[in-house]
Amino acid sequence: MSEVVELVRLSDGQAGVVVRVLRAGPDWFTGEVVVATPFGRGQFDLQLSARDIDDWGAALDRLAEHRSTRWLANSANPEISTKFSSRRPVPLITVQD
Incomplete structure (x- = not known):
């Protein structure tokens, strides 16, 4: 992988x-x-496995359904978390290291 991939x-x-993937190893x-x-x-730097990438896909599915x-x-x-509230039109995004 030679190009940066923006996940979201x-x-x-x-x-x-x-969230971006910058490089891929084996x-x-x-x-x-x-x-x-x-x-x-x-x-924040990330070291991700293939399972982490699969889990990201599941997280995006929940986000698309307006689920925390x-x-x-x-x-x-x-950790990246999203929380929906009836008081805001967009989710609250939290990144905690």
């Missing part, structure tokens, strides 16, 4: 989260999570 970009116009993928807000920007989800909750990577 979520934004409300002011703050946003981007058994792993290297990626990043970039969080940008009006107050600052943060970047967590990804990478039981790994050394930062």
Whole structure:
């Protein structure tokens, strides 16, 4: 894999989260999570397995159904979670390292 693959970009116009795969090895993928807000920007490195990528697909399916989800909750990577609320038109995205 020679090109960067963007797995998702979520934004409300002011703050946003981007998840990218940067490189692929035989058994792993290297990626990043970039969080940008009006107050600052943060970047987290990811080491992903093929199973992590499959789990991401399932998380996106739940997100498309407007269901709360967590990804990478039981790994050394930062956890990404989404939570829907009737008070907001977009989900609350949390990245916790």
